[in-house]
Amino acid sequence: MDDSKILDSAEDAEFRAQAREFLSAHAALRMGTDRTTLLSTDASREAELAHIAAARTWQRTLFDHGWAGIAWPKIYGGRGGTREQAKIFSEEELRYEVNTGALSIGLQMVGPTLLEHGSEEQKLKFLPEMLRGEALWCQLFSEPGAGSDLAGLTTKAELDGDEYLVNGQKVWTSSAHVADWGMMIARTDWDVPKHRGISYFLVDMRSPGIEVRPLVQITGFAHFNEVFLTDVKVPAANLVDQPGNGWRVANTTLSNERNMIGSGSGISFQSILELAHSLDRGDDPLVRQELAHSYTRFHLVLWLAGRARARASRGDHLGPEASVLKLLASQKMAADGDLVMALQGAGGMLKLEDAPFDGMWQSYFLNQWSVRIGGGTEQIQRNVLGERVLGLPSENRPDKVLPFKDVPRN
Ligand SMILES: Cc1cc2nc3c(=O)[nH]c(=O)nc-3n(C[C@H](O)[C@H](O)[C@H](O)COP(=O)(O)OP(=O)(O)OC[C@H]3O[C@@H](n4cnc5c(N)ncnc54)[C@H](O)[C@@H]3O)c2cc1C
Numbered sequence: 001m002d003d004s005k006i007l008d009s010a011e012d013a014e015f016r017a018q019a020r021e022f023l024s025a026h027a028a029l030r031m032g033t034d035r036t037t038l039l040s041t042d043a044s045r046e047a048e049l050a051h052i053a054a055a056r057t058w059q060r061t062l063f064d065h066g067w068a069g070i071a072w073p074k075i076y077g078g079r080g081g082t083r084e085q086a087k088i089f090s091e092e093e094l095r096y097e098v099n100t101g102a103l104s105i106g107l108q109m110v111g112p113t114l115l116e117h118g119s120e121e122q123k124l125k126f127l128p129e130m131l132r133g134e135a136l137w138c139q140l141f142s143e144p145g146a147g148s149d150l151a152g153l154t155t156k157a158e159l160d161g162d163e164y165l166v167n168g169q170k171v172w173t174s175s176a177h178v179a180d181w182g183m184m185i186a187r188t189d190w191d192v193p194k195h196r197g198i199s200y201f202l203v204d205m206r207s208p209g210i211e212v213r214p215l216v217q218i219t220g221f222a223h224f225n226e227v228f229l230t231d232v233k234v235p236a237a238n239l240v241d242q243p244g245n246g247w248r249v250a251n252t253t254l255s256n257e258r259n260m261i262g263s264g265s266g267i268s269f270q271s272i273l274e275l276a277h278s279l280d281r282g283d284d285p286l287v288r289q290e291l292a293h294s295y296t297r298f299h300l301v302l303w304l305a306g307r308a309r310a311r312a313s314r315g316d317h318l319g320p321e322a323s324v325l326k327l328l329a330s331q332k333m334a335a336d337g338d339l340v341m342a343l344q345g346a347g348g349m350l351k352l353e354d355a356p357f358d359g360m361w362q363s364y365f366l367n368q369w370s371v372r373i374g375g376g377t378e379q380i381q382r383n384v385l386g387e388r389v390l391g392l393p394s395e396n397r398p399d400k401v402l403p404f405k406d407v408p409r410n
Pocket of ligand 1: 138139140141142143144146147148149171172173174175224369370371373374375376377378379380383
């Protein structure tokens with residue numbers, strides 16, 4: 001029996017049945033190993049564009065049938081349901097050959113941020129087009145000198161009449177080369193301590209002055225980019241919340257990002273088991289022991305994600321839970337990465353069509369660092385846990401109280 005049937009309330013079981021009915025009428029059931037986008041081995045731009053087009057089409061199908069934005073209010077195009085229902089729908093959707101991963105920065109990071117901090121005009125403009133699959137978003141946060149220490153960013157936004165003039169550089173910006181919109185944090189005040197001088201903007205990625213240069217990753221994909229901003233004009237109406245409140249707004253985005261990475265980075269245990277069986281390793285007692293560890297990791301992450309979701313559905317702000325979840329999910333990916341390579345033995349050295357499953361497990365292994373670094377590194381999640389859960393003293397940070405213009409920088 002699957003776990004969902006044990007945990008569902010009567011109403012949720014009814015909702016799950018409706019979701020299954022809709023999905024089976026509109027999508028093909030996934031057969032065998034779940035070859036998610038993450039595990040695709042085709043690094044070409046054509047494959048990426050085809051994947052994005054499929055994501056947009058599926059998102060539009062969801063919208064047209066009332067299944068988009070399950071927990072978002074109806075006024076913004078959502079279904080007006082509960083977070084538990086959103087979780088149930090995602091679980092069911094995973095069983096089908098459909099994927100909205102290309103739209104996830106918008107749907108899972110920008111959307112929840114605007115719901116919490118956006119103006120009514122911003123919500124009415126941006127949320128429905130996200131739910132219709134029309135807008136693809138990217139996250140313009142990290143800079144060459146501001147990653148773990150994100151609040152040390154130096155991209156500058158200056159108010160000039162009814163628009164801001166933006167100058168600076170971002171880096172590691174996933175999907176910037178295909179994005180319609182970007183959420184961006186930039187410094188608007190250099191005379192106050194660093195966290196207080198940051199503002200949060202919504203930027204049209206086709207604005208003059210934006211230059212995007214792709215970076216190729218260890219996996220061969222070029223999903224992220226450098227972004228150069230030179231005299232980019234951003235309407236003041238695209239400022240989210242108040243000037244100087246951007247750090248607070250960005251933290252909502254970052255918690256949702258950690259939650260998204262933590263909840264979504266797991267390949268199913270079933271797929272690893274299938275790999276073991278396909279290589280005739282399933283009866284080896286030592287392999288079975290490792291598989292048992294993998295099964296345990298899989299369920300721990302699943303339950304931790306459920307706990308974070310339950311907290312969010314009570315209306316609580318997602319805080320350190322998201323860090324715990326992301327840390328555990330990235331450790332799981334590292335341990336499972338080692339396992340899938342060990343299972344292949346010498347075959348692990350092969351790639352693409354010479355390797356089992358066309359080399360998708362090699363991609364999985366190499367991709368572990370994107371989860372371990374992206375959205376805040378493992379070390380930074382540990383700092384959050386140390387300081388905010390265990391109550392350990394924080395590092396000595398004089399730069400937190402000095403006006404940013406007086407903080408020594410190289
Ligand atoms: C696949 C991928 C996709 C990404 N996509 C995006 C994106 O779309 N948008 C975006 O804005 N960013 C994105 N990032 C950037 C990501 O958020 C940063 O890489 C990350 O926050 C780390 O910053 P950094 O690379 O500058 O490393 P640094 O901050 O320079 O850290 C270097 C090392 O020092 C350690 N370290 C730093 N400070 C401390 C400390 N105080 N205590 C202990 N250890 C510390 C770190 O853990 C790390 O090991 C992406 C990254 C990856 C890998």
